[in-house]
Amino acid sequence: MPIETEGLADRLERVRHRVADAARAAGRDPSEITTIVVTKFHPASLVRELATLGVRDVGENRAQEAAGKAAELTDLDVRWHFIGQLQTNKAKAVRHFASAVHSVDRPGLVAALDGGDRVLDCFLQLALTDDPGRGGVPIPELPALAERVLAAPGLRLRGVMAVAPLGVEPRRAFATVREASESLRALAPDATDISAGMSGDFGDAIAEGATHLRIGTAITGKRPEHA
Numbered sequence: 271m272p273i274e275t276e277g278l279a280d281r282l283e284r285v286r287h288r289v290a291d292a293a294r295a296a297g298r299d300p301s302e303i304t305t306i307v308v309t310k311f312h313p314a315s316l317v318r319e320l321a322t323l324g325v326r327d328v329g330e331n332r333a334q335e336a337a338g339k340a341a342e343l344t345d346l347d348v349r350w351h352f353i354g355q356l357q358t359n360k361a362k363a364v365r366h367f368a369s370a371v372h373s374v375d376r377p378g379l380v381a382a383l384d385g386g387d388r389v390l391d392c393f394l395q396l397a398l399t400d401d402p403g404r405g406g407v408p409i410p411e412l413p414a415l416a417e418r419v420l421a422a423p424g425l426r427l428r429g430v431m432a433v434a435p436l437g438v439e440p441r442r443a444f445a446t447v448r449e450a451s452e453s454l455r456a457l458a459p460d461a462t463d464i465s466a467g468m469s470g471d472f473g474d475a476i477a478e479g480a481t482h483l484r485i486g487t488a489i490t491g492k493r494p495e496h497a
């Protein structure tokens with residue numbers, strides 16, 4: 271699928287405006303919000319185009335695909351955010367290229383991500399449904415998982431992450447995330463970040479305090495077909 275640079279620039283600009291408007295409507299400073307452009311399934315060349323448009327944060331959800339693109343693009347000044355479910359045996363490969371992992375959801379993964387020559391930022395992914403297939407830590411188990419990250423010298427606890435479940439009003443889901451973030455801060459005062467909000471719901475996420483948005487299709491257009 272050919273990528274039209276002009277269309278991409280227009281979509282990026284429109285999303286930037288919408289993020290700034292939503293921030294101001296919520297009484298927040300737009301500069302405290304980081305937009306991560308999700309480039310999964312798109313070729314490395316799209317990340318390169320985004321970088322020329324000033325994008326500094328990109329998100330990927332599959333370890334092997336992301337590692338390949340990052341290796342191809344080492345000349346770019348971009349931070350790679352890993353946002354997908356992560357198998358323990360892929361943790362080392364991910365920490366090699368990623369600045370942050372947003373999907374930390376179990377003690378075994380904390381142990382596998384720790385250790386390395388550079389500190390890795392971590393977000394604890396919250397389970398907002400009972401569906402174990404979607405990943406995330408149940409909220410009652412959040413404090414114990416946070417303690418694990420705080421005790422890991424190679425990891426820095428940034429905050430929480432969540433995906434609004436289907437069939438739930440996003441604003442309500444993000445209000446739950448905000449409450450979990452507040453309770454986490456009692457334990458880890460520096461873990462103030464909230465990774466929440468995608469193409470369809472980032473306005474609601476901003477209203478509930480999101481600091482990191484993960485936006486794909488609203489900026490990249492439709493994702494290419496994948497297996």
Ligand SMILES: *Cc1c(COP(=O)(O)O)cnc(C)c1O
Nearest residue numbers: 308331353468469484485486487
């Ligand atoms: C794909 C993905 C996104 C981006 O979704 P869009 O609807 O394309 O904005 C955000 N977060 C996660 C975890 C994803 O897998």
